[in-house]
Amino acid sequence: MAFQKVSWVYWISFLVVFTNSFLSSFGYICDVPQEWFQDINGTKAHNSNNSLWINGIVKYRFHPSLSKEDRVEVWKAFEEYHSKTCIRFQPWRKGDPDYTEIMVDSEVCGRAEICRKGGYQFTKFGNDCRSMAVMIHELGHTLCLYHEQQRPDRDDFLDFGNCDEDEIFPIAQFSDELSSAIYDYGSQMHYQCKTCLGGWPSTSGVTKCGIDITPGLSVIDADNINRLYNCQGCYRHRWRPIENLTPDDVNNMYNFGYKSSYGYIYPCRGLVNGEISVGKYSVRSKVCTVSHQGLEYELERGAEVLTIPGGRNQHGATYRLINQRHVKFPENVIEAAVFAGRKSEDEGAGPTFIAFATLKTGLLGTEDSIGMVGLQKGQFQNAIVTINKKVVTVENYLILVCS
Ligand SMILES: [Zn+2]
Numbered sequence: 001m002a003f004q005k006v007s008w009v010y011w012i013s014f015l016v017v018f019t020n021s022f023l024s025s026f027g028y029i030c031d032v033p034q035e036w037f038q039d040i041n042g043t044k045a046h047n048s049n050n051s052l053w054i055n056g057i058v059k060y061r062f063h064p065s066l067s068k069e070d071r072v073e074v075w076k077a078f079e080e081y082h083s084k085t086c087i088r089f090q091p092w093r094k095g096d097p098d099y100t101e102i103m104v105d106s107e108v109c110g111r112a113e114i115c116r117k118g119g120y121q122f123t124k125f126g127n128d129c130r131s132m133a134v135m136i137h138e139l140g141h142t143l144c145l146y147h148e149q150q151r152p153d154r155d156d157f158l159d160f161g162n163c164d165e166d167e168i169f170p171i172a173q174f175s176d177e178l179s180s181a182i183y184d185y186g187s188q189m190h191y192q193c194k195t196c197l198g199g200w201p202s203t204s205g206v207t208k209c210g211i212d213i214t215p216g217l218s219v220i221d222a223d224n225i226n227r228l229y230n231c232q233g234c235y236r237h238r239w240r241p242i243e244n245l246t247p248d249d250v251n252n253m254y255n256f257g258y259k260s261s262y263g264y265i266y267p268c269r270g271l272v273n274g275e276i277s278v279g280k281y282s283v284r285s286k287v288c289t290v291s292h293q294g295l296e297y298e299l300e301r302g303a304e305v306l307t308i309p310g311g312r313n314q315h316g317a318t319y320r321l322i323n324q325r326h327v328k329f330p331e332n333v334i335e336a337a338v339f340a341g342r343k344s345e346d347e348g349a350g351p352t353f354i355a356f357a358t359l360k361t362g363l364l365g366t367e368d369s370i371g372m373v374g375l376q377k378g379q380f381q382n383a384i385v386t387i388n389k390k391v392v393t394v395e396n397y398l399i400l401v402c403s
Helices: 008-021 035-038 067-084 131-144 219-228 247-251 330-336
Strands: 057-062 088-091 099-104 110-114 120-125 239-240 263-270 275-282 289-293 295-301 303-308 317-323 339-342 351-359 367-372 383-385 390-394 399-403
Touching: 035 390, 067 131, 067 317, 099 131, 099 339, 099 399, 110 131, 263 289, 263 295, 263 339, 263 367, 275 317, 275 351, 275 383, 289 303, 295 390, 330 399, 351 383, 351 390
Parallel strands: 057 088, 057 099, 099 120
Antiparallel strands: 110 120, 239 303, 263 275, 263 303, 275 289, 275 339, 275 367, 289 295, 317 399, 339 351, 351 367, 351 399, 367 383, 383 390
16 A cells, blocks of 8 residues: 655645645635544554544534534535434533544635644634535534545555655555445545645546535445444445455345346446446456446456345344335425435436346246436436346336335
C-alpha cells in the first residue's frame, strides 16, 4: 500500500494557500490537517473502536455563532444521517463527557476533528459553505470517515494529470477493509473532481464527483457508516467484496429461493460506466452479472454481494420481498426498501433498489433473475434484469425491503 508522509507544517502551508484562493470554485475544501487522518493516540483512527462514538450516539452543542438558517442546514444534515444510518445526534446534557460543538468559522469552508476525541471537539462550516452538504461532510469526519479520494486504491480511479505533487491529497493510511469494494465517485466525502484536489475520474462514464452527484449521503456512504458502527436492525445488511467472501458471508447470503439455470443467485452490485448496477451473483461461477444501458457485464472483482448477518429476521427487523404491484402506498415501500445502487449521471444519478423477477422462457420454462429498479416521481419504474445474456425490462417483480 503506497503511503506518503506529509509533515504538519508542510500541509498547513499548503492549505493556507489553497483554502484562500479556491474556496468557492472547488465546492468545498475542508481544512482538516493530514495528521488527523493518521494517528490518534498511536492507533489508526479507523481501526480503533475507542474512537468511534459509543452506540453511534453523537452528543452535540450549538455554538452561538450559528444563525437560524445555519441551524436549519445542520438539522437537515442530522436528518440525513438519521434516515439512512443508525447514527443519532442528540443534544448535549450536563454530565455527557464527549460532545462536538457545531459552529461557524469564517476562516474555513469546513473543519472537523476526526472521530470521537474524548471531551470537547468541534465541527465547523463557514463562508459560502454553510450548507447541509458541507455539514454532512464534516460530520462524516466527526464520525471517523476519511476522504474518498484518499483511499489506498484511489490511483486506479483518479488521474491527477499535470498537478504538482504538493497539490495532490496524499493517500491516507487506513484499512481497505473499511471502505466499500466499489470506488464511490458519488460519496459526500469525495472532493469535487476536475481539480488537483479531487482528481480527474479515470473510469469511463464518470465525469463528476461528490457534491455534484449526491446532495446527501450516497448509498455507499450510508453502507460504510452502518458497517463502521456495526448498525443492527434494518441497517444490518452488509455488502461484501466477491473476491474475498468468508464462509460466514456465504452463510449470510439470501436468495429468497431464487435460482437460475446455473444455480442459486444472490443480489450483487458493481460499478459500470458511472452506474452502480445491481444484479445477480452466482456462487458457482463467482461472477456478479449486471446490466448497463442494454448490455450485460460480468464482474469478477470490484463487486459486492449482499449479506444479512443475523438472518432475515432479527428482533422484529425482517428483510423480505414484496410485490410492488400490490402496494397501495409506494412511499412507505421506498422508506423500507434496501438502497443498493445508483443510476449513471446521464440518467439522473438517483438511488436504485433490488428487484427479483421470474421470467418465462419458452412455453413452459421459467428463469429467475435479480436486477435493479429506480424511481420516477415517487413511483417504481420497470425493473431491469439480465437473462440468458440479454437485458430485459420487467413490469412484474419483487423488491427487497426491511421493516
Ligand atoms: Zn473533509
